[in-house]
Amino acid sequence: xxxxxxxxxxxxxxxxxxxxxxxxxxxxxxxxxxxxxxxxxxxxxxxxxxxxxxxxxxxxxxxxxxxxxxxxxxxxxxxxxxxxxxxxxxxxxxxxxxxxxxxxxxxxxxxxxxxxxxxxxxxxxxxxxxxxxxxxxxxxxxxxxxxxxxxxxxxxxxxxxxxxxxxxxxxxxxxxxxxxxxxxxxxxxxxxxxxxxxxxxxxxxxxxxxxxxxxxxxxxxxxxxxxxxxxxxxxxxxxxxxxxxxxxxxxxxxxxxxxxxxxxxxxxxxxxxxxxxxxxx
Numbered sequence: 001x002x003x004x005x006x007x008x009x010x011x012x013x014x015x016x017x018x019x020x021x022x023x024x025x026x027x028x029x030x031x032x033x034x035x036x037x038x039x040x041x042x043x044x045x046x047x048x049x050x051x052x053x054x055x056x057x058x059x060x061x062x063x064x065x066x067x068x069x070x071x072x073x074x075x076x077x078x079x080x081x082x083x084x085x086x087x088x089x090x091x092x093x094x095x096x097x098x099x100x101x102x103x104x105x106x107x108x109x110x111x112x113x114x115x116x117x118x119x120x121x122x123x124x125x126x127x128x129x130x131x132x133x134x135x136x137x138x139x140x141x142x143x144x145x146x147x148x149x150x151x152x153x154x155x156x157x158x159x160x161x162x163x164x165x166x167x168x169x170x171x172x173x174x175x176x177x178x179x180x181x182x183x184x185x186x187x188x189x190x191x192x193x194x195x196x197x198x199x200x201x202x203x204x205x206x207x208x209x210x211x212x213x214x215x216x217x218x219x220x221x222x223x224x225x226x227x228x229x230x231x232x233x234x235x236x237x238x239x240x241x242x243x244x245x246x247x248x249x250x251x252x253x254x255x256x257x258x259x260x261x262x263x264x265x266x267x268x269x270x271x272x273x274x275x276x277x278x279x280x281x
Contacts, residue, residue, distance in 0.1 A: 003267045004233060004277060012232035012281060013048075018055035026076040029055075033086045033098045037226035038107075041077060041088075041096035047241050048231050052077075052098060081196075082183045084204070089181040092242055094172045103226065105210035108200075109219040111178040115208060117201040118142060121179065133158060134170035138179055138199070146198040148186035171197070178207075220245060220253040228263050233277035 014020050016036065023029050032055055033039055040051040042062055053062055057070025077088060077096075087104040091097040099107060112129065114120050121138055124130045130138075136156045141147060144155060149171075153159050158167040174180040183203055184196035201208055220243075227242060228234055239250050254276055257263045266277045 002264065002277075003269060004275070004281065005269045008281065009231075009233050009268070013050075016230050016232065017050040017059075019059055022058070023052070023055040026079065029073075029076055030085050034100045034102075036100075036230050037103045038092070038097060038099040038223075039230075040092065041073070041098060044093060044095055047093065048234065048238050049092075049227075049242060050230055078185050081185060082203075087181070087204070089178075090172050090175040091178075093244065094176045103223065104204070104207060105214055106219040106222050108178050108207050108211040109214035110216060110223075113178055113201075113208065113211075115212060117179070117199065117208065130173070131166065131170060133163070133166040134173050137167070137170045138174055141180055141197060141199050145202075146183060146196050148188045148196050149194040150186075150188040152197060216249075217252065217256070220249055221256050224250075224253045225257055225262055228257070228276060229278050232281050233266060233268065233275050235271075235273050235275050237273075 018032055023032050029052060032050075032052070036050050039055075040047070040049045042053050043049075043051045043059075052073050053070055054060075056073050057068070062070070077098075080086065080088065084101065087099040087101060087107075089097065091099065091107060112120065112124055121130060121135065125132075125135045133156075136158070137152065140152060140155045147155060153163075153167060156167070171180070178200050180197050181200055181203060182195040183198045186194050186196050188194040223243065224239060227239065231238070236247070236250055236254065239245075239254070240247065243250070245253075254263070258265060258276070261279060263276045263278055266275050266281075268275045
């Protein structure tokens with residue numbers, strides 16, 4: 001088994017995370033997402049992933065100050081809503097994720113959607129996989145079409161203070177399962193800023209059919225390959241933190257990539273656990 005040192009991995013990520021050649025425009029941001037396949041919008045503590053923030057502002061914490069130059073990413077993200085430059089929603093770990101459109105079908109294939117967006121959610125609800133709030137939010141968007149967060153809360157009668165957390169959790173759950181996504185921004189609410197949400201199958205009508213022929217194992221294998229090509233080398237626990245798949249699924253996907261000579265098992269100096277590295281590293 002070949003061995004690596006931590007500096008090799010860090011140097012690789014400096015390149016793929018764009019820490020040495022910063023992203024300077026929305027056009028470069030689009031190319032960055034396409035090159036990596038998927039990235040986080042913000043860096044997530046404890047999760048090894050490229051992010052748009054770090055590619056623009058460097059490897060530093062996200063500040064609260066609204067005038068920080070790094071927050072230009074916020075404007076790019078809002079400008080892209082509805083334009084299908086990429087797929088944007090809270091997906092990985094229910095956090096803001098930017099996904100190249102070519103990989104969206106692979107994520108969709110791993111969701112609980114099985115080809116009938118207007119019916120599948122009912123089975124999920126009956127089996128306890130959707131809360132009443134999530135069911136209500138989804139049904140409202142199915143019926144009413146795109147709505148701002150403010151209008152959606154009113155339409156679902158989830159305006160009470162006690163309903164804020166259940167409503168927000170519903171939005172997160174529905175996004176992570178590729179049922180809804182933000183498609184625009186409305187001047188609504190106290191801050192005159194609110195996302196507009198719509199159903200995924202309405203905004204991306206071809207997506208369910210594109211995902212239909214993709215099996216779960218294939219989807220996991222393709223997404224895992226892109227992940228390791230972004231980070232250079234990773235442990236199984238790194239993969240689990242990002243995708244939150246069952247351990248057996250992660251092991252199977254890693255094995256398939258090793259057998260096809262896409263990645264290789266390696267030992268990292270000072271580490272007892274097994275790592276997997278992109279070929280050529």
